[in-house]
Amino acid sequence: MTPRPAPNTAADIKRSAAPWWNRWWRRLPPSRQDRVATLVPLLAVLLFLAAIVVAITYLRYEELDREQEAVTRDVEYAQQRLRLRLLERQEQLMRLAREIDNKEIATEEFEFQVESLISQFPELLAISWVDARRNVLATYASPSTPPALIRQVGSALGADETDGSFDLARELRQPIYSRPLGEDPRSATLMLQVPLSEQGRFAGTVMGEYSIDGLMRFGMPPEIMARYAVALLDDRQRVLAGSLQSGSEVLRVLPWSAQPMEHEAPVSPVGNGLIIKAQGYRTSQDIVGSGFFWVIGALSALTVWMLLGTWRHTRRRVQAQQALVSETNFRRAMENSMLTGMRALDLQGRITYVNPAFCSMTGWTEAELVGRTAPFPYWPDADHELLAARLEDELKGRSTPGGFEVRVQRRDGSIFDARMYVSPLIDPKGHQSGWMTSMTDITEPKRIREELSASYERFTTVLESLDSAVSVAPLGSDEMLFANKMYRLWFGTRGQGHRRLVELAGKQPSPSPDDGDAVDAFAGMPTDSLTDAGSENAEVFVEELDHWLEVRTRYLTWVDGRLAQMVIASDITARRNAETLAAHQAERAQTASRLITMGEMASSVAHELNQPLTAISNYCTGMISRVREDRIGTEELLGALEKTARQAQRAGQIIQRIRSFVKRSEPNPTLSEVAPMISNAIELADIELRRQQVRLTPYVAARLPPLMVDPILIEQVLINLLRNAGDAIAQAGRLPGARFIELRVGPSQRDGIEVVEFSVRDSGNGVPEEMVERIYEAFYSTKSEGMGIGLKLCRSIVESHHGRMHMENIYNGPEVVGCAFSFWIPVVSRLRPEASQPDATSASLPEPERAR
Numbered sequence: 001m002t003p004r005p006a007p008n009t010a011a012d013i014k015r016s017a018a019p020w021w022n023r024w025w026r027r028l029p030p031s032r033q034d035r036v037a038t039l040v041p042l043l044a045v046l047l048f049l050a051a052i053v054v055a056i057t058y059l060r061y062e063e064l065d066r067e068q069e070a071v072t073r074d075v076e077y078a079q080q081r082l083r084l085r086l087l088e089r090q091e092q093l094m095r096l097a098r099e100i101d102n103k104e105i106a107t108e109e110f111e112f113q114v115e116s117l118i119s120q121f122p123e124l125l126a127i128s129w130v131d132a133r134r135n136v137l138a139t140y141a142s143p144s145t146p147p148a149l150i151r152q153v154g155s156a157l158g159a160d161e162t163d164g165s166f167d168l169a170r171e172l173r174q175p176i177y178s179r180p181l182g183e184d185p186r187s188a189t190l191m192l193q194v195p196l197s198e199q200g201r202f203a204g205t206v207m208g209e210y211s212i213d214g215l216m217r218f219g220m221p222p223e224i225m226a227r228y229a230v231a232l233l234d235d236r237q238r239v240l241a242g243s244l245q246s247g248s249e250v251l252r253v254l255p256w257s258a259q260p261m262e263h264e265a266p267v268s269p270v271g272n273g274l275i276i277k278a279q280g281y282r283t284s285q286d287i288v289g290s291g292f293f294w295v296i297g298a299l300s301a302l303t304v305w306m307l308l309g310t311w312r313h314t315r316r317r318v319q320a321q322q323a324l325v326s327e328t329n330f331r332r333a334m335e336n337s338m339l340t341g342m343r344a345l346d347l348q349g350r351i352t353y354v355n356p357a358f359c360s361m362t363g364w365t366e367a368e369l370v371g372r373t374a375p376f377p378y379w380p381d382a383d384h385e386l387l388a389a390r391l392e393d394e395l396k397g398r399s400t401p402g403g404f405e406v407r408v409q410r411r412d413g414s415i416f417d418a419r420m421y422v423s424p425l426i427d428p429k430g431h432q433s434g435w436m437t438s439m440t441d442i443t444e445p446k447r448i449r450e451e452l453s454a455s456y457e458r459f460t461t462v463l464e465s466l467d468s469a470v471s472v473a474p475l476g477s478d479e480m481l482f483a484n485k486m487y488r489l490w491f492g493t494r495g496q497g498h499r500r501l502v503e504l505a506g507k508q509p510s511p512s513p514d515d516g517d518a519v520d521a522f523a524g525m526p527t528d529s530l531t532d533a534g535s536e537n538a539e540v541f542v543e544e545l546d547h548w549l550e551v552r553t554r555y556l557t558w559v560d561g562r563l564a565q566m567v568i569a570s571d572i573t574a575r576r577n578a579e580t581l582a583a584h585q586a587e588r589a590q591t592a593s594r595l596i597t598m599g600e601m602a603s604s605v606a607h608e609l610n611q612p613l614t615a616i617s618n619y620c621t622g623m624i625s626r627v628r629e630d631r632i633g634t635e636e637l638l639g640a641l642e643k644t645a646r647q648a649q650r651a652g653q654i655i656q657r658i659r660s661f662v663k664r665s666e667p668n669p670t671l672s673e674v675a676p677m678i679s680n681a682i683e684l685a686d687i688e689l690r691r692q693q694v695r696l697t698p699y700v701a702a703r704l705p706p707l708m709v710d711p712i713l714i715e716q717v718l719i720n721l722l723r724n725a726g727d728a729i730a731q732a733g734r735l736p737g738a739r740f741i742e743l744r745v746g747p748s749q750r751d752g753i754e755v756v757e758f759s760v761r762d763s764g765n766g767v768p769e770e771m772v773e774r775i776y777e778a779f780y781s782t783k784s785e786g787m788g789i790g791l792k793l794c795r796s797i798v799e800s801h802h803g804r805m806h807m808e809n810i811y812n813g814p815e816v817v818g819c820a821f822s823f824w825i826p827v828v829s830r831l832r833p834e835a836s837q838p839d840a841t842s843a844s845l846p847e848p849e850r851a852r
Contacts, residue, residue: 035311038307038308038310038311041303041307042304042307042308045300045303045304045307046300046304048296048300049296049297049300052292052296056292064261067261067280068261068263070261070280071228071261071262071263071278071279071280072263074224074227074228074278075224075228075263075264075265075276075277075278076265077221077224078220078221078224078230078276078278079265079266079267079276081219081220081221082215082219082220082267082276083267085123085215085218085219086210086215086219086267089121089123089124089192089208089210090175090192090194092117093127093175093192093194093206093208094175094194096110096113096114096117096127096194096206097194097195097196097205097206100129100196100206101196101197101198101203107129107137107138110129110138111138111139111140114127114138114139114140115140118140118141118142119142121218122142122144122211122214122217122218123210123211123214123215123217123218123219124142124208124209124210124211124214125141125142125144125145125149125189125209125210125211125214126139126140126141126142126145126149126150126151126208126209127139127140127206127207127208127209128140128151128206128207128209129204129206129207130157130166130204130205130206130207131203131204132170132201132202132203132204133156134156134157134158134166135154135155135156135157136151136152136153136154136155136156136157137153137204138153139151139152139153146187149189149209161181162178162191162193162207163178163179163181163191164178165177165178165191165192165193166193166205166207168193169193169194169195169205170195170202170205172195173195173197173202174195175192175193175194175195176192176193177190177191177192177193177274178190178191178192178193179234179235179273180212180234180240180273180274185234185238185239185240186213186240186241187213188212188213188234188240188241189209189210189211189212190209190210190212190215190274191207191208191209191210192207192208192209192210193205193206193207194206194207194208212232212240212241212274213240213241215232215241216230216231216232216241216242217241220242224278227280228278228279228280229242229243229244229245229278229279229280230242230276230277230278230279231243231244231276231277231278232267232274232275232276232277233264233274233275233276233277234273234274234275235273235275236273240274244277244279245279261279261280262277262278262279262280263277263278264276264277264278335355335356336355336356338355338357339357339440339441340357340438340439340440341354341355341357341358341359341360341361341362341418341438341439341440342354342355342357342358342436342437342438342439343355343358343369343436343437343438343439344425344434344435344436344437345394345395345434345435345437346433346434347395347432347433347434348373349373349374349391349395350371350372350373351369351370351371351372351373351376352370352371352434353370354366354369354370358439361408361410361416361418361439361441362377362378362408362409362410362411363378363410363411363412364377364378364411374387374388374391375387375388377411378408378409378410378411379408379409380407380408380409380415383406383407386406387406390404390406394422394435394437395435397424399422403419403420403421403422404419404420405417405418405419405420405442406418406419406420408439416441416443417441417442417443417446418439418440418441418442418443419439419440419442420437420438420439420440421437421438422435422436422437423435423436424436463484464484464485465485466484466486467486467570467571468486468568468569468570468571469483469484469486469487469489469490469491469497469549469567469568469569469570470482470483470484470486470487470566470567470568471483471484471487471491471495471497471498471501471566471567472556472558472564472565472566472567473495473498473499473564473565473567474558474562474563474564474565475563475564475565477495478494478495479495480493480494480495480498481558481564483498487569490545490569498567500542501540501542501549501551501567501569502551502553502565502567504538504540504541504542504551505538505540505551505553505567506538537550537551537552538550538551538553539551539572539576547571547573548571548572548573548575548576549569549570549571549572550569550570550572551567551568551569552567552568552569552570553565553566553567553568554566616644616648620644622640623637623640623641668710668712669708669709669710669801670708670709670710670711671706671707671708671828672706672707672708672709672711672714673704673706674700674704674706674707674745674756675700675704676711677711677714677715677718678698678700678718678743678745680711680715681714681715681718681719681722682696682698682718682722682743684715684719685718685719685722685723685726688723688726689722689726689741692726692727692729692730692739693736693739694725694726694729694730694739694740694741695739695740695741696722696740696741696743697740697741697742697743698742698743698744698745699742699743699744699745699746700743700744700745700746701745701746701747704745704746704747704756705747705754705756705827705828706828707756707801707825707826707827707828708801708828709801709825710801713797713800713801714797714801714825716793716794716797717758717794717797717798717823718743718758718760720791720793720794721760721794721821722741722743722760724791724821725741725760725761725762725764725819725821726741726762728762728764728765728766728819729741729762729763729764731764731765732763732764732765734763734764738763739763740762740763741760741761741762741763742759742760742761743758743759743760744757744758744759744761745757745758745759747827748824750804750824750826753826753827754826754827755803755824755825755826755827756824756825756827757822757823757824758822758823758824758825759820759821759822760820760821760822761810761818761819761820762818762819762820763817763818764818764819765816766809766810766816766817766818766819767807767809767819775791775807794823798823798825801825801826802825802826803823803824803825803826804823804824805821805822805823806821806822806823807819807820807821807822808820
């Protein structure tokens with residue numbers, strides 16, 4: 001380490017001999033010395049004020065502690081007085097109980113002694129002699145006793161009247177006090193049960209009833225009552241006698257002033273919730289202490305204010321200097337960091353100032369531009385005349401407030417577009433000394449604006465050439481924000497057409513049964529949820545145009561932030577006409593299919609009808625011969641006629657079912673039970689199956705829900721599937737024991753939707769793999785004599801009822817041992833409203849799974 005040089009002057013010797021604080025003070029800069037000189041007196045004043053506050057607070061709390069000790073001492077004295085008074089009454093009742101135990105007094109003498117006792121001690125309301133069964137044998141009540149507390153000789157005490165004290169006295173065989181009794185706190189009573197014994201057995205009690213208010217008035221020392229607010233409370237802090245004060249009734253000047261002095265203690269020997277509580281408040285303020293505090297505080301605040309004012313005054317010039325330097329630096333930094341070019345001209349048009357941004361834009365330095373006059377070096381040669389006229393207008397104050405566009409040439413010869421804004425330049429005396437011009441490069445914004453204009457023009461051209469009507473309108477307003485050419489052709493330029501399309505689309509069936517018929521399905525949703533909700537489609541008929549329109553609506557946020565609704569309406573009249581024509585053709589195809597089915601079943605049906613007709617002929621022939629020979633009685637004739645009628649009815653039912661099956665009619669969806677449809681289909685198909693020696697076994701679940709279907713169409717599907725199964729078994733050449741069909745119908749779940757599933761399983765050879773993908777094609781059949789329209793119609797019927805059809809081969813190892821066709825129909829409670837209008841050609845569904 002380098003040794004410190006020894007002092008070589010008298011000043012150095014004097015400075016080294018000074019105290020450390022003096023040396024420290026001299027080493028501080030002047031600004032720091034000013035700050036310390038101001039803060040030290042300020043700190044001293046604050047410490048003095050804090051010392052005064054601490055002293056006053058300490059003395060005040062000492063006084064409060066003394067007052068609290070006095071309250072505690074007086075409350076304990078009152079507690080002892082009340083306890084002694086209760087013990088004296090208890091001893092007198094116990095002496096009375098001993099005389100009853102020794103049979104020294106009877107009921108008349110008991111009443112005489114009790115009357116003397118009550119008249120002597122006013123806090124006693126009543127004394128009763130109660131036997132072990134709670135019956136009152138003798139009693140006497142004070143004249144001031146409320147009528148509700150007066151007991152009659154021979155009456156019985158209720159369990160709730162003694163609050164359990166009677167039972168506790170019987171168990172413990174010692175005097176027991178009850179809790180304070182009574183609904184009204186001001187009329188509460190206290191009950192003492194002194195047990196009686198007869199040869200060691202419990203014989204009842206001597207029951208004394210005290211008035212808590214009387215106990216307060218006659219047992220509380222008067223000096224305590226005069227000094228404090230005293231009250232007797234129960235364990236729920238209810239005031240039973242006396243009164244207490246609230247702290248809000250006393251003025252609080254200082255944080256420690258007017259603190260309530262209180263103390264509470266249980267009235268011991270009671271032990272059942274009776275508490276004595278006393279409160280004492282400081283009724284006068286400590287004027288001397290408070291006044292002294294406020295005087296000291298005011299003087300300290302004045303001193304602090306004067307010190308701060310002096311400090312601010314001494315620093316004012318320094319702060320003004322610093323503010324001026326800071327402002328200058330700030331303005332210079334702002335000018336240097338701006339991207340906007342700034343140029344100042346005097347009244348003669350000479351450049352007096354340019355900022356770095358202006359120099360960076362033009363490529364010329366400040367030294368090359370300041371002092372130049374027109375023509376300026378950044379003017380393009382071709383624009384000299386135009387820019388000279390602009391400069392003339394600028395100097396004469398004729399510039400537009402919105403600025404003007406000019407072309408500017410850089411030093412390298414490149415040109416960019418700029419916008420200039422002009423404002424007068426005012427000197428410190430308020431006179432105009434020139435003009436300040438700001439210049440902004442708008443080459444890129446101008447290019448973007450031109451591209452946006454071209455994009456908008458292309459967008460408008462595309463929308464105007466659409467065959468669909470496109471319109472946008474804000475919610476809850478008649479204003480039209482946009483309408484293309486087709487919309488104006490159909491509806492004009494007003495917003496009635498837009499609202500008309502929205503209303504018609506809103507009246508279409510809702511997405512679920514609980515949505516109702518509201519026009520706006522998304523009413524009340526937040527804007528961000530509405531604009532993300534997707535579009536809604538509806539097909540409506542507009543009578544004014546005599547056209548069917550497909551209306552698509554969507555919420556969007558318009559360019560000005562408003563929530564708007566866009567409607568796109570496309571003409572689908574040709575498609576709807578084609579769909580209607582296709583529906584009629586499908587209906588005729590279904591009718592033709594049923595006729596073909598009955599034609600193929602004709603021989604079987606004839607055989608089925610031949611049996612009842614032959615039976616009718618035989619019955620009639622037999623009856624005619626026996627009537628002619630007079631060998632038949634009335635009873636035998638009636639029996640034969642009944643059998644004939646049954647056979648005729650059977651034949652009629654067969655013909656009626658065939659007529660209803662082949663009868664052509666419009667699809668009529670109704671709420672239909674499943675069991676009758678299955679029964680009718682089995683009865684018609686079973687004729688052919690019996691001819692082919694095929695056994696049909698139905699398995700139908702109980703209590704199936706109803707379906708919204710056309711029962712004739714569902715019966716047609718079942719009959720076709722059953723006949724196909726019978727033909728497959730016949731072609732397979734199965735033995736009689738292996739020729740069977742299972743029809744299973746039961747509830748199921750598909751994609752979370754309740755459905756009823758129909759399944760037809762046969763024991764044929766199944767469908768070859770190469771034919772599986774084509775069995776639903778029109779005019780394609782796996783049977784040599786088939787027409788190829790049965791399965792196509794079956795799938796169309798099922799899909800028009802919002803169902804699906806499925807096919808799969810049944811394997812036993814590698815061998816195909818049968819085939820299963822199944823389809824399901826949704827339950828009516830889960831259908832949409834449009835499900836009540838099935839259309840065999842309206843369903844547009846995905847390609848089914850492996851189907852036959």
